[in-house]
Amino acid sequence: MMASAHPSQEEDSRVQRIAASIDRLSPQLTALSDRIWELAETKFEEFGSARLLAGMLEEAGFDVSHGIGGLPTAFMASFGQGNGPVIALLGEYDALPGLSQRDGVVRREPLQDDSGNDHGNGHGCGHHLLGTGSLAAAIALKEYLAETGLPGTVRYYGCPAEEGGSGKTFLVREGAFDGVDAALTWHPGYGNAVVSMTSAANYQVRYRFEGRSSHAAASPHTGRSALDAVELMNVGANYLREHVPPSVRFHYAVTNTGGFSPNVVQAAAEVVYLIRAPEVRDVKAVYARMNDIAQGAALMTGTQVQIQFEKACSNLMPNITLEQIMQHCFEQLGVPTFTEREQRYAAAISATLTEQPEGGNINTPVADTNKDEISPAQDVAAPDLKPDEGSGTTGSSPLPLPETLDAYEPEAGSMLGSTDVADVSWIIPTAQLETVCFARDTPFHSWQMVAQGRSSAAHKGMLHAAKVMAATAAALMAEPSAVLEATQELRRRGGIEGYACPIPGDVLPPVHPSLRA
Template identity: 45%
Template sequence: MTHPTTMGQNDVLGTDRIIACADRKAPTYIALSDRVWGMPELRFEEHRSVEEHIRAMAAEGFRITRNVGDLPTAFMAEAGEGELCIGFLGEFDALAGLSQEAGAVEHRPLQAGGAGHGCHHNLLGAASLLAAVTLRDALAEAGVAARVRYYGCPAEEGGSGKTYMARAGAFDDLDAAFCWHPADYNHVMSASTLANIQAYFRFTGRAAHAAVSPQVGRSALDALELMNIGINFMREHMPSEARVHYAITQTGGVSPNVVQASAEGLYLIRAPRMEDVVDLFGRVQKIAQGAALMTETSQEMIFDRATSGVLPNRALEEVMQEEFEAIGAPPFDAADYAFADRLAAAALTDADRRASAEAFHAPEGFPRNLHDEILPLPLVPRQFFGSTDVGDVSRIVPTAQCLTATAVLGTPFHTWQTVTQGKEPHAHKAMVTAAKVMAATAARVVRDPALRAAAQAELRSRRGSDRHVSPLPEGTVPPRGADRNPGAAAEG
């Protein structure tokens, strides 16, 4: 499918103009990314990072709206006028336990147990800011009326910030949305992701001396272990593409001579279709009830968050692929390749590279440790086995996203190996490339009504309903205070 451009505006809103606008502002947003790298904050607690983003957009003359969706670390920044509105999605949250010295090829935590940008969201938010500013500047130079909006989205890692924002109607008036994600390959993402539900299960029993009077104790820890055993048996009898993950977040203590009176686990249930997730979640709840019954304890389920799967939009993805190929892969140099070789030799394995190639359907045996090509767009959308709260945005507005190689090939994300690369020159180059690709694709949407119509028609067809239904139960609010980051669970 090809989408003809609108004559008369092509030169000013074309790819060359977008590249020039992005290059002019890139140093400012590279510096912003590095500052956010140095202040890693967990889900719903990204206050310093948000202020950095807001200052940057206010300095560009964007109008700021805070507390979007009643989330203190969610905001919108908008510039321009007109009915047409283009959105860019940004993130800035970090992960627990991934503190790491920048540029080191061995594990060197800066702070024991500290957080770190193990998914390169410091780069993610900065590039989306740069894309928004680039499009605003190009539109102003062309004299084209349209609104450009940046969304500062909190808590992608285990918090589903965009899902709460979507429920509040934050994306309802957009004509198209664009985002990207750091990766170790360059490509346009044409894939569905897994929908999910996450919840805590807390068991309460009765403490006792484990040797003198064990008969009067009722072990909450036993109940949690039985719950895990039940889920292990369930795994044989659920869809092969479904997943159930868990973390034990509270064991009731460390003394073996005490019958533990409290225990808690955090459970993440995923599947391609939300209806399958809901079904599995119901079965997990029954297993928890059975574990409590067997141990004569009580149990409580505390809903944490939910996310829909991404709906691909081929109309936008095909245009994004064209723009990516016109712009080219990140312009890595000899120093970038040398660093990549050192890190690969010291901290990565052939198994890491194979796993990454399989995840992205990429050919194995790429000759360099940095991906400096662009993968072809798949013939049909694929199934990706991660999750992202972009899914709920993609069911409201046509959405496209690219991935660029901010990381050395085979880098496992959510690890110190990712954090250490977050301020490297190769990561900066990939970040700026992503901004150019998003802005150039958005410019095509602005000047091509036929493309907008095709993208909207595809969304309606794939969604199969008049409107998106939020996966969040009615009345659910985001975790507050100490409950926000007890397990620091990850989304992807």
């Protein structure tokens, strides 16, 4: 169902009221996102972040259920009236390990604790903005429902562990999204667009090798090296790369080398693999071959291997029906605009990036150690920032913070990365958008993204995304037939009854049993 190109007076009023609600709350919302940035809690440990988000929703009049789906840092907040559609806003708030970074500077500068050690974690994917932006949309929608009496229910889902934990996939498996009619979400980025792409499915698997220790000089023949097994597995996996489809990716991290002494044959070692492919069935096939390689490495070294399936997610299912409505709302609201000072700081960040010549929009973060510290409040040397009218560019160079809305392209292709939003999209019609929060081409999972995480530009993008999501949700509640059409589209694509959770039922999330609800 395509929304009218000419919004009615009722549509205009709805969008303006929603935008006004978010603008009124902007000081509290920006403070909340900044505090979550400071906490920087990683997967399944986001206790403080979840508490802050749930607390603000409770104060706004939502009923909150904690620990849903057996995940202690997951929660669901609900407000509803009548028999209208149930719309979910998806929020994330997990950070990444090893990305501690001071904000507002243009060089690599990890935060340090009182002992002078690196703080450790950082929001290198903008989830502090993501979770807060979805919360803002939920509150604005709740206020609109309460004021107008429009029937419907808004639910905010606090979803932990998107990074390396597939929290939403566990929640889907446990039925946490039962009763939801449509789901909306967003992601901070460096473009303004409704995202109509699929994503890669993945498995994450831990291979733990057990051998026998011995003195490496006096009795090496009695030892059985688990580290040798890890190395041989990695060699075998690298030879496998030639014999899988070009769309398959797998990456590994050696998480235990067995110790620090070369004079001891290592009795224990482990490696974690992340296997990606366009669809779950492709991942499953490569996973079987990877297991054979692990068993072969164990056989060659006289060790034993334990294979621990940790998490998985499916490929994303776009929904054109919802995306068209979201695009219409985006066009009504326009895009965030930025000050010259914000553009100059973004330009300074961009100067720390080195573009790969054929990298498919991939950039390698490089710190310029010769630069002085620069903050957004200072004047920053940057190119001419006067865009050509309507072009969003600085002469021949694009603005560091784009100010244009991308044309909607349904089913525009496949992203190389993965997301656990995908599993939601198989059981509920789902749409998502991106807004400009960071300098153009800032690599995700980089210190540059962490440094920009509390900038005024990031806040602007977050608040604008909230407006688009809330306006989209309100449009769906005003026209429930669109939700039915979106569900029919999902079924035609093979979703709902055709969904099979990629995480086996006996695989539990890595949280202590005493913390599970």
